[in-house]
Amino acid sequence: MKLTRLAGALATLALIATATPATAEPTPSQSGRPRWELRWDPSVRKDGVKAFEALEDDRRGSHPEGQPHVFTDKDAWKFTAHLEDRDGSDRMRNEVRGMRGHDGAPLEIRKDETWRISYRMYIPDTLDATTSFTHIWQLKNSDVGTPIAQISLPVIGGVQKIAARYWTLPDNASHDFATADLEPIQNKWVTTTLEFKSSDDGYMRWTLADGSRTIADQKVEHIDLWWTQEQYNRPKWGIYRSIKSAGLQETYLLVKDLKAWQLGPATPPVKLPAPDRSPGAYEAERVGNVWEGAAEPAYCAVCSGGRKVILIGGNVYDYAVVKGVLSETTGTRKMTVHALVDGAQTFAVSVNGADSIQVPMTGTKDTVTTATVPVDLVAGVNTIRFFSLTARGPELDKIVIS
Structure with missing residues (x-):
């Protein structure tokens, strides 16, 4: 049986049935059941990159003359990828991780919590799908290197795709549960939403929309999205790709209108024991x-x-x-x-x-x-x-x- 986080067992949140599309802003419940509470709505101009817990901007120092690789650009956050960027011998990574509230405290996605994250993204035609891995969104925790879930750009059957996937830890394997063609959504703003329950018996729903047209709307249930004893889940945005695919180009990714809702009231902060203040x-x-x-x-x-x-x-x-x-x-x-x-x-x-x-x-x-x-x-x-x-x-x- 998995152990709960440091704060102890947290009450399981009830999932409300709703006909509201996942790409729309959640509406409050009128029945007294838990409702969607807006927890994160960062401003590009006011918050900048401080909207996130941390930057992973060329953290290996492979391309200092290209820094910053993650920055604000007008009304969006921009992630750039150069051919010389490296995060290890076979990959590059320029990402941000986690969410910070307006008070500067990290927003922690904890066990049995249900969240909905929505944003708009612009994928240029230089950000191609690859035969090896290219990820533009991830859900991870700090205890386990394997990602919990991702939005990725794979080549499937010779066709460029955008895919939503989850991972299974025992076999360290990924599972695409929804895909769409990539090329029709390149060079334009599209909206994507991820709704998930961080639970041993969780679910994930992914929607992708081009304006009012829904391109993908798929849900997978009874999946394990809680792997950690003490840590919390957190999203990541940016470009994380293998350099082993042929034809890689210098490219970028834009995201804006980031929002995150939690089903039910915000969980109280974890109360930590006092640090050691003894001499030395x-x-x-x-x-x-x-x-x-x-x-x-x-x-x-x-x-x-x-x-x-x-x-x-x-x-x-x-x-x-x-x-x-x-x-x-x-x-x-x-x-x-x-x-x-x-x-x-x-x-x-x-x-x-x-x-x-x-x-x-x-x-x-x-x-x-x-x-x-x-x-x-x-x-x-x-x-x-x-x-x-x-x-x-x-x-x-x-x-x-x-």
Whole structure:
């Protein structure tokens, strides 16, 4: 039986039957049942890219002269893709992830919640379908690399298509449940809507419309759209494609009129335990620290402060820096690293840019493991970088200097 999120079990939301097309703005229920509540309606001009949790704009630094790859353009958000962009050896990625409310807090799609996300998109004829993967929207969570659902541009039977798909985790396989021809919707604004229930027994409905003409409207039921113990689901927009397909062109994608509704009232924020404020303790997720590449804070039921930093290491790009580490004197101190470890993993640690030392750790993913190493600090403020060039490192909870 799957575990619930950090906040505990959440009440299952009832799905109301409605004849309203998924491309239309939801109308309130008159029966006293849960109704659609508008949760997200960002402004291109006021919110800009801050409408999203984070940018994944050439996070590997492969094409700095092409930055920004994600930006606002008049009344739309624009995602560009150049032939030299890379996010690994065989792919490129320029995306945004997650949604932020007007208060700046992330909007979390949690277990058994039902959401509807609608927007308009412009796909130019340079953004072709490919024989390998090209994704322009994804639903993911930070615990699992496999996407939960996508809108993709595949070539099927020699014909360019736009497809809505979901994934099954046990076999890591994708399943297209709705497709339409791509070429007739290129070089024009079309509206797409995704409605889904993030549940072990969920559903997804995808609609695609050209003005008042419905091109696709398909629903798939009894699918698993909740894979995570602690994290939340979040959408992603942008261009994520393989570079292995022939004939790739420099291209872009435009999206605008983004809106998201939740069925039922907004779920209260997760209440986290207090961080460790004892002398010498520094939480990995503390404001002011640095998380580069894929590294980011995430929920953690067993960690102090209720958070950890994940996806550290495996290359030169994904790392975390703990800043503001104080020392009254220059000299060698003991640093105890608190982390969640999947078997045997190793951090490389560099203090103030000096040569790195190795911190091997052995443990399990559901228990905080510690390792103590000597570190040379200077009097005043120090920075400590956690990385690994060869493999993913542990998930960092905090450090304690003694």
